[in-house]
Amino acid sequence: MARRKKIYEGKAKTLFEGPEPGTLVQYFKDDATAFNAEKRDVIDGKGVLNNRLSEFFMTGLANIGVPTHFIKRLNMREQLIKSVEIVPLEVIVRNFAAGSFSKRMGVEEGTPMPRPIVEFSYKDDALGDPMVPEEYIIAFGWASQQDLDDIISLALRVNDYLSGVLYGVGIKLVDFKIEIGRIYEGDFPRLIVADEISPDSCRLWDIETGRKLDKDVFRQDLGDLADAYTEVAKRLGVMPSNVTHTPKPTLIN
Numbered sequence: 165m166a167r168r169k170k171i172y173e174g175k176a177k178t179l180f181e182g183p184e185p186g187t188l189v190q191y192f193k194d195d196a197t198a199f200n201a202e203k204r205d206v207i208d209g210k211g212v213l214n215n216r217l218s219e220f221f222m223t224g225l226a227n228i229g230v231p232t233h234f235i236k237r238l239n240m241r242e243q244l245i246k247s248v249e250i251v252p253l254e255v256i257v258r259n260f261a262a263g264s265f266s267k268r269m270g271v272e273e274g275t276p277m278p279r280p281i282v283e284f285s286y287k288d289d290a291l292g293d294p295m296v297p298e299e300y301i302i303a304f305g306w307a308s309q310q311d312l313d314d315i316i317s318l319a320l321r322v323n324d325y326l327s328g329v330l331y332g333v334g335i336k337l338v339d340f341k342i343e344i345g346r347i348y349e350g351d352f353p354r355l356i357v358a359d360e361i362s363p364d365s366c367r368l369w370d371i372e373t374g375r376k377l378d379k380d381v382f383r384q385d386l387g388d389l390a391d392a393y394t395e396v397a398k399r400l401g402v403m404p405s406n407v408t409h410t411p412k413p414t415l416i417n
């Protein structure tokens with residue numbers, strides 16, 4: 165097969181030109197980064213797991229009527245997606261306090277929110293993705309008021325879907341981040357869920373034990389990240405059958 169043209173290389177994924185106009189191929193790498201890429205490592209098998217998990221969640225969303233960029237999985241690490249214009253925001257939904265919210269507000273991790281909180285960060289690595297109010301988003305033209313209303317309602321639908329599916333396998337959805345893309349159908353713009361939904365972009369806690377099953381395992385050095393993601397994939401029944409995650413060999417003196 166002809167080599168595909170690389171469009172963009174990010175920290176966790178690479179985008180290639182797709183086979184048809186309006187499509188892209190999204191390749192999931194094994195690279196893990198945290199704290200705005202100050203901490204980085206390569207986690208064997210992470211890309212394979214995230215490709216599968218994002219496929220699983222995006223397919224489920226499409227089945228309940230939430231539009232996404234996902235078209236089909238191509239192989240272990242690649243999926244075909246619709247090319248969109250990314251709204252330069254990280255859309256964050258919080259069900260329980262954690263991470264930057266806990267730090268900023270002095271609220272203990274795990275404290276339930278009175279209702280799901282939707283907040284926005286401006287996607288800019290150089291600035292460290294600062295949190296922004298709706299006022300900035302509209303004034304600087306990143307999205308209109310109508311777009312924002314649509315984005316919030318999409319985010320809450322994604323939240324309800326993910327919370328329910330994960331609850332069914334004993335996992336609490338603490339919070340997550342999505343990206344939204346603008347796509348033109350004729351002259352009519354539509355907002356759809358883009359990027360990825362995976363344990364890289366969600367906080368997932370085992371309901372019984374509180375064990376963390378997401379990227380905090382890497383951020384906080386809590387153990388083997390691929391083991392945690394494998395646990396999520398197994399519970400959801402999306403563990404790729406021909407991949408076994410073998411832990412790195414340990415030196416014996």
Ligand SMILES: Nc1ncnc2c1ncn2[C@@H]1O[C@H](COP(=O)(O)OP(=O)(O)OP(=O)(O)O)[C@@H](O)[C@H]1O
Binds near residue numbers: 172173178288
């Ligand atoms: N359907 C899509 N069409 C176009 N771009 C997309 C689509 N889905 C995701 N993207 C973009 O592709 C990139 C995915 O790569 P990755 O997540 O590794 O980037 P990143 O290093 O996190 O950088 P960024 O700050 O841009 O997200 C992101 O920039 C994301 O916004």
Ligand SMILES: [Mg+2]
Binds near residue numbers: 174176
């Ligand atoms: Mg990203």
